[in-house]
Amino acid sequence: MATKFLFIYLPYISLGIFILGVLYQFWRWARTPVPLRIVIAPAPQTRRGIALRLIGDALWFPSLFKADKLLWAGGFLFHVFLWLVILRHLRYFLYPVPGWVEAIQTAGLYAGYLIPIPLAFLLARRLIFERALYISILGDFFALFLLLAISLSGILLQVFFRTYIVDVKALILGLIYFQPAISDYHWLFALHFVLIMVLLIYFPFGKLMHSGGLFFSSTRNQRANFEKRFVNPWDFPVAYNVQNLFPPEKYRETLKGMREGKKE
Amino acid sequence: MKVPVPIPAIKIGSAGHQVCHPAKAKDMVKIDLPKERPPDWKEAMLKKMAEVLDKYRSVRLFLDICVKCGACADKCQFFLGTGDPKNMPVARADLLRKVYKRYFTLGGKLWGRANESAELNETVLKDWYVYFYQCSQCRRCSVFCPYGIDTAEITMAAREIMAAAGVATKYVTEVVAKVYDTGNNLGIWAPAWKDNCAFLEEDLKDTEGLDIKFPVDAVGAEVLLIPPSADNFVNTNTMIGYAKMFHAAGISWTTSTYCNEGGNFGLFLNYANLKKINNRIIEAARQLQVKKIYWGE
Numbered sequence: 001m002a003t004k005f006l007f008i009y010l011p012y013i014s015l016g017i018f019i020l021g022v023l024y025q026f027w028r029w030a031r032t033p034v035p036l037r038i039v040i041a042p043a044p045q046t047r048r049g050i051a052l053r054l055i056g057d058a059l060w061f062p063s064l065f066k067a068d069k070l071l072w073a074g075g076f077l078f079h080v081f082l083w084l085v086i087l088r089h090l091r092y093f094l095y096p097v098p099g100w101v102e103a104i105q106t107a108g109l110y111a112g113y114l115i116p117i118p119l120a121f122l123l124a125r126r127l128i129f130e131r132a133l134y135i136s137i138l139g140d141f142f143a144l145f146l147l148l149a150i151s152l153s154g155i156l157l158q159v160f161f162r163t164y165i166v167d168v169k170a171l172i173l174g175l176i177y178f179q180p181a182i183s184d185y186h187w188l189f190a191l192h193f194v195l196i197m198v199l200l201i202y203f204p205f206g207k208l209m210h211s212g213g214l215f216f217s218s219t220r221n222q223r224a225n226f227e228k229r230f231v232n233p234w235d236f237p238v239a240y241n242v243q244n245l246f247p248p249e250k251y252r253e254t255l256k257g258m259r260e261g262k263k264e
Numbered sequence: 265m266k267v268p269v270p271i272p273a274i275k276i277g278s279a280g281h282q283v284c285h286p287a288k289a290k291d292m293v294k295i296d297l298p299k300e301r302p303p304d305w306k307e308a309m310l311k312k313m314a315e316v317l318d319k320y321r322s323v324r325l326f327l328d329i330c331v332k333c334g335a336c337a338d339k340c341q342f343f344l345g346t347g348d349p350k351n352m353p354v355a356r357a358d359l360l361r362k363v364y365k366r367y368f369t370l371g372g373k374l375w376g377r378a379n380e381s382a383e384l385n386e387t388v389l390k391d392w393y394v395y396f397y398q399c400s401q402c403r404r405c406s407v408f409c410p411y412g413i414d415t416a417e418i419t420m421a422a423r424e425i426m427a428a429a430g431v432a433t434k435y436v437t438e439v440v441a442k443v444y445d446t447g448n449n450l451g452i453w454a455p456a457w458k459d460n461c462a463f464l465e466e467d468l469k470d471t472e473g474l475d476i477k478f479p480v481d482a483v484g485a486e487v488l489l490i491p492p493s494a495d496n497f498v499n500t501n502t503m504i505g506y507a508k509m510f511h512a513a514g515i516s517w518t519t520s521t522y523c524n525e526g527g528n529f530g531l532f533l534n535y536a537n538l539k540k541i542n543n544r545i546i547e548a549a550r551q552l553q554v555k556k557i558y559w560g561e
Contacts (some may be wrong), residue, residue, distance in 0.1 A: 027379060030323050032319070032320065032321040032325075033321065034320075035320060035535075038322060038414060040403070040406055040412055041408060041546060050419070057411075062334070063412070064410040066407070066408055067336070067339065067408035068335050082529070129334070130274055131334055131337045131349070134349045134352075134355065135272050135332045135334055135337065135352065135355055137331055137380040139380070140332050142285070205369075207329070209328060209329055210329040210411055213410075214329070216325050216395070217326075217411050217412045218321060218322045218325075218412075218414075219321075219322070219406050219412035220412040235539075236542050251522040251548075251551065252551060255481065255552075
């Protein structure tokens with residue numbers, strides 16, 4: 001029963017939470033209006049320029065590079081390794097395995113071996129640098145420990161407790177085609193698998209949503225087309241307070257008097 | 265040559281005593297804000313916070329996606345100057361983020377402290393009042409943030425929320441009230457403004473022998489000049505410069521006693537006053553039937 005829950009129900013539950021959660025967050029951001037132009041200059045003036053800037057932001061973090069070289073190196077390496085590892089794992093999901101997935105197997109393997117290094121660095125800097133320690137919250141450590149646990153269990157599975165990957169592929173393809181086929185797995189594989197489910201469940205509700213949030217960020221995705229009027233969708237007409245000593249009405253009367261040549 | 269700025273070690277609470285003077289009731293009344301903090305201030309602030317979160321995507325998004333990387337931490341001049349950790353942009357935003365998490369996210373409602381959320385209480389409000397008024401909204405942090413998180417947006421939201429329950433500073437509210445009283449930030453009344461202009465005309469005639477007018481409230485001029493009000497008060501050479509330039513170019517111009525200041529302190533308070541203060545520039549231009557507005561500051 002426990003096996004059935006872990007390998008059949010949990011994957012569907014966690015994937016459902018992941019997809020619905022991410023869509024829910026996107027919906028929350030997308031429905032909230034953008035009242036002002038708060039673009040960070042210098043900014044591109046065209047949509048194409050904005051698309052390129054956002055892609056650049058997502059791929060090599062230029063703002064972070066300006067801010068902190070060491071942190072940039074750690075963060076950049078971690079994200080590159082993470083992408084390689086994820087793409088390498090596509091071989092368990094696709095049948096037949098496409099050529100490009102086969103081509104990156106070696107790179108993905110070494111990225112998997114190396115990924116604990118930037119993760120350990122990101123963890124260490126939170127504990128060592130007093131500013132980073134001050135701002136760190138439980139969620140930061142949770143995400144780092146979770147990713148470390150996933151990567152270390154993955155390495156152990158690769159090096160010491162070799163899993164019979166035909167069973168793994170049967171499990172995942174079974175889940176994809178709604179014909180679950182479970183066999184006996186090593187407890188370490190079960191751990192690796194469940195931790196990834198935990199990551200999927202946690203993803204939409206914590207800091208990990210920075211991945212999608214970047215593309216909604218007004219300071220990064222607005223154009224610097226200042227010649228075009230920016231209209232606030234919830235703008236309202238202003239009403240003056242009767243207690244102001246110099247309201248527009250009084251000013252209008254004064255002006256009217258002046259036009260008619262009256263002395264004040 | 266680039267001189268590196270030494271980054272101070274953190275000194276907890278070192279800027280906590282630098283508190284702005286609270287707003288006066290007589291000013292608050294003039295700018296449509298509660299005279300003082302009502303007994304149900306907490307509900308008023310949370311109501312305003314819900315409204316702000318539904319109106320500004322930036323605020324909601326920036327509260328959601330910060331990863332606490334600390335890239336902004338040593339970029340804020342208020343942190344570099346004081347070493348107070350709550351002056352790091354990320355920690356400043358956290359003051360609002362904690363309350364946001366407690367009342368507006370599932371995690372905060374369910375897990376409370378474990379999710380680093382905080383009840384809105386006197387202690388939190390005191391921190392808000394101290395540290396959200398120690399931000400100059402320069403937006404330097406947003407340049408270095410990998411997601412472009414703009415702490416000025418958070419600061420403005422927090423000040424708007426506090427103002428809705430009658431919590432604001434004397435410096436800002438007094439200036440905003442003065443704008444509605446006199447048309448400018450310095451509180452120069454219309455007769456004084458006219459007198460200053462007449463004085464500058466005389467002065468120019470006596471010292472340089474030039475016959476140049478400083479028109480005030482002249483209906484039908486081509487240009488309405490909105491100078492910083494200090495130009496008619498302390499930086500008078502600048503005011504003389506404007507007059508000479510218009511004279512040489514042969515452009516008819518005027519200043520307005522209803523609107524003789526371009527600086528907008530509503531930016532430091534709330535959206536309604538921000539808009540009202542800028543709106544009066546258009547009103548003045550319509551009343552004086554000018555074709556163009558030249559607007560400094």
